[in-house]
Amino acid sequence: MSCQCHGSTGEENEKFKVIDRIIEAHKGQEGALIPVLHQAQEVIGYLPEDVQAYIAEKLGIPLSEVYGVVSFYTLFSTEPKGKHVISVCLGTACYVKGSGNILAEFEKTLGVKVGGTTKDGMFTLEACRCLGACGLAPVLTVDGDVHGRLVTKDVAEIINKYKTGN
Amino acid sequence: MEMINLTIDGQKVQVPEGTTVLEAARKAGIDIPTLCYLKDINKIGACRVCLVEIEKTRGLQPSCTYPVSEGMHVKTNTPLIREARKAVVELILSNHPMECLTCNRNRNCELQALSKQLGITDIRFQGENTTFPMDFSSAAVERIPDKCILCRRCVAVCGKAQGIGILGATERGFKSIVAPAFHRPLAEVNCVLCGQCINVCPVGALREKSHVQKVWDAIANPDKVVFVQTAPAVRAALGEEFGLPIGTIVTKKMVAAIRRLGIDKVFDTDFTADLTIMEEGSELVQRIKNGGKLPLITSCSPGWVKYCEHHAPEFLENMSTAKSPQQMFGALVKTYGAEKYGIDPARIFSVSVMPCTAKKFEAERPEMKASGFTDVDAVLTTRELASMIKEAGIDFAALPDEEYDDPMGMSTGAGLIFGVTGGVMEAALRTVYELVTGEHLEKIDFVAVRGLKGVKEATIELPPVGTVRVAVAHGLGNAKKLLDKVKAGEQYHFIEIMACPGGCINGGGQPIVSSAERMRLQEDYRAMRAKAIYQEDKGMIMRKSHENPAIIKIYEEFLLKPLGEKSHHLLHTHYQPRVKYRALANQEECKE
């Protein structure tokens, strides 16, 4: 009999197949958990509960341990990413030039904390380490595109630009 | 093994290589304070309460993880050390709800004891207190995370000894807390409610769901008749709550104490343990003869049953259909017992006293209403019974010896040893041998299945049936190892599994043995409790379940025969698979 279950769509199965391949590549390695989580997040975009549970099962470790790691490192996200990912550099050079204020301005304007995603699914706000563009400090990237020499009033402009798609 | 010489506080000590400084100090009669360390269970050097000075090293070292070396000089009591330890404990206390007066671990709390031991009279640090929601969701185990000191002993026992890993360290910094994954309530995860985490928690962050008030209310209710059953392992540990040494059997004083609480009749779960042997033993013989599903696996440990449902549903068919002694007792007390005493079963309030927390969950299973009523109305742990005796102001040591009520208080040594790992197996072998061969069994001590080895195996010759292979596992980590062997093709006829390491004598409802006490004891406290039970069994006149006159009688006048119609209705049941991880529930269905 074919599978009658409604919970797992084709897309879902695809997701688990991807994880299978990632785990296969790390088979038998000590400390495989963090690299596996990392790659899974790269492919899927975030680490929802079922993905964490699946990884726990496949690696034969308790789910609480997987969740412990995911919740410990800020680099892991348990929520889907927004359409655009804003990543503000908090490296020393940028920080000195006020990237902390830029980040705070984004938090205020978007109404989310760092790591969060706006309700409309438009933006995810992240903080990152040095991007190697210190000459342009303070910098940030939106979907990988670098914006530099920022002041707080640029924040609204950037948001607007990506919102309207210009 | 090579011996190492070292000096601790000016005393020369000789210990085997690999010993820690903490253990070596104990040998020299010095108790270094600890908090996260727990002998044989947790050794992670996290709390830094056990700091000592070691010559030629920089700073202070945690003695619980530091190995001894030849010629080492250790100091355990200097101004620097005292100050550092105090600071560590004051930091913990600065983010701790100081509710000792209303805490269920009041005067039985390692943090409280430590604060006193270190002479802390003032807390120099001040900070915000973190608060987390409490979790009262499950039928048996409650979490009060605000009291958690992040020692991770529960993480170790649940992950390593039990091989389950419900609790883990989550989040970071100020937000960090030991909790199930995604902060799910215990009732929604694959926790088996064994309560082992409670037994290792140094503070009041984990506890059983109390049924004490329910029982007081029933006693005070003139319309209710309160009947109590007491499990085998309770008598081997209850005395510890009243200052008696570990390994003191207090059966008769316990019966007297329970009567003085205002209980109408006191019965013995050992009686239905004997009955379990009759039913389960017959089931074994039947399965062997008729080519039924083997190995047959015991079902009297509700922690194990729940484990099997969540983690090893492929073995549910192997599970004996015989109910546990607690549930057999519950079903009978409101049928056979009601008849015997001429009491309307609706008036009976049936209470069990158990060494176990999972029994609270078992009693609440929807299928456990065979008598037409809830078979077991309340389940008290050994600790809860002790608290009631104390509340009633009963001088336990001064009580006279009293006997159980008849007929459901009559039992054998076989029923008694149910309280120890290997006991159900041994009791079953004593009976099955005689029933199958028709011969008298001379040597009834099956020592091969006794003791604390994780997995025990034995082979018995049963002439008409042939060679019977049996195995015993205690602690769910060991159970998994044994089940893996079965999956790999190893053949057994009969397997006993108890969820708790050591069996019921170390159940999640038993008196808590503190870290300091575990250090000081020469022997494993579980072995001490077990020894007491075997000693008692040896002294009993009746040591085989099928020789119990009350068992013979209940078959004559009520049940008629093992596995008969009445038994089927009252004494047998079935279990259902449960999901392990809810997030994967759909996935799991898909595989079928």
Ligand code: SF4
């Ligand atoms: S856990 Fe210990 S220190 Fe904390 S409130 Fe309870 S008794 Fe007091």
Ligand code: SF4
């Ligand atoms: S009750 Fe048992 S299974 Fe549940 S968290 Fe505690 S140790 Fe783990």
Ligand code: SF4
């Ligand atoms: S719940 Fe208890 S045993 Fe577990 S980490 Fe907290 S204090 Fe330690």
Ligand code: FES
């Ligand atoms: S670090 Fe040794 S007892 Fe905690």
